[in-house]
Amino acid sequence: MTTFPRVTAVLALALLLLGAGCTDQQKQPPAVPGNPAPAFSVNDVDGKQLRLSDLAGSVVVLDFWATWCDPCKKSMPEFEQLSREYRDKKVVVVGISLDKGADAAETVRAYAASQKLTYRMAVDNGSVARAYGIVRIPATVILDRGHVIRETYPGFRPGLGKEIALEVDKLL
Numbered sequence: 001m002t003t004f005p006r007v008t009a010v011l012a013l014a015l016l017l018l019g020a021g022c023t024d025q026q027k028q029p030p031a032v033p034g035n036p037a038p039a040f041s042v043n044d045v046d047g048k049q050l051r052l053s054d055l056a057g058s059v060v061v062l063d064f065w066a067t068w069c070d071p072c073k074k075s076m077p078e079f080e081q082l083s084r085e086y087r088d089k090k091v092v093v094v095g096i097s098l099d100k101g102a103d104a105a106e107t108v109r110a111y112a113a114s115q116k117l118t119y120r121m122a123v124d125n126g127s128v129a130r131a132y133g134i135v136r137i138p139a140t141v142i143l144d145r146g147h148v149i150r151e152t153y154p155g156f157r158p159g160l161g162k163e164i165a166l167e168v169d170k171l172l
Contacts, residue, residue, distance in 0.1 A: 029102050031133040037133035037147040042096065042122040045109040045156065050094070052147060059086075059171045060143040061093045061164060064124075067111045068099070071156040075081040076115055077163030082168070083119035088146045090145070091168055093119040098130055098137060144171045 037060075041051045049153035052060070063079050076095075083093040095117070097108045104123045112121050132141055140153040142164065151167045153160060 005166055031139075031141055031149060031152050032148050033151055035149050037141070037143045037149050038128075040128045042124055042128055043091060043105070044120055045105045045112065046120045047105070050120065052143075055092050055149075057093075057145055059088060059091045059145055059168055060145070060147065061091065061168070062132070062141040063093065063095045064098060064129055064132070064139040064141075065138050066098045066137055067107055069137050073115075074158075075138050075142055075156040075160060076117060078164075079119060080115075080117050082161050082164060085165065086168060089172055091172070095119060095121045097121060097123045098126070099123060142167050142171070 007077070028078060039052050041049060044050050048061075061082060063075070063142050064077070067073070079093050079095065082091075086093075095108075095112070098103065099107050101107075106124055108121050111117075132139075136154060138156045140160070141149060142151040142153075150171060153164065
């Protein structure tokens with residue numbers, strides 16, 4: 001058998017095996033409005049555990065971001081403004097950083113301090129992003145008081161904070 005037919009046979013077998021795992025009844029991605037929010041537990045940049053269940057009864061704004069992501073950094077002032085505006089109204093803004101490495105928490109803490117960000121920052125090892133179906137950042141997910149996903153916002157554009165505020169107002 002020459003190399004070309006051998007490679008072709010291996011590729012055909014691999015495609016057959018990969019296809020065998022698929023079904024017509026795929027699970028719906030979790031970050032779909034109307035779905036219950038996946039529970040999570042992460043450490044914030046101060047090493048304190050943050051669980052979604054700790055935020056029971058609050059509208060939650062989850063901002064998935066990273067310090068190396070320029071559009072993410074452009075969105076931070078809008079999330080800070082949201083956090084300050086709704087702080088006393090049972091609305092919690094959480095920045096979930098996808099920074100990696102042993103020094104990720106310190107990198108995120110230093111960045112937040114340099115930008116005077118006061119909302120809670122956590123560092124995700126990737127499990128929260130996977131649970132919410134986040135494949136690109138920035139991405140924002142809005143949860144109602146019962147922690148049902150109400151809206152998702154992929155990417156960043158100027159004025160996104162105002163759009164999110166309108167959604168949050170509906171949930172209060």
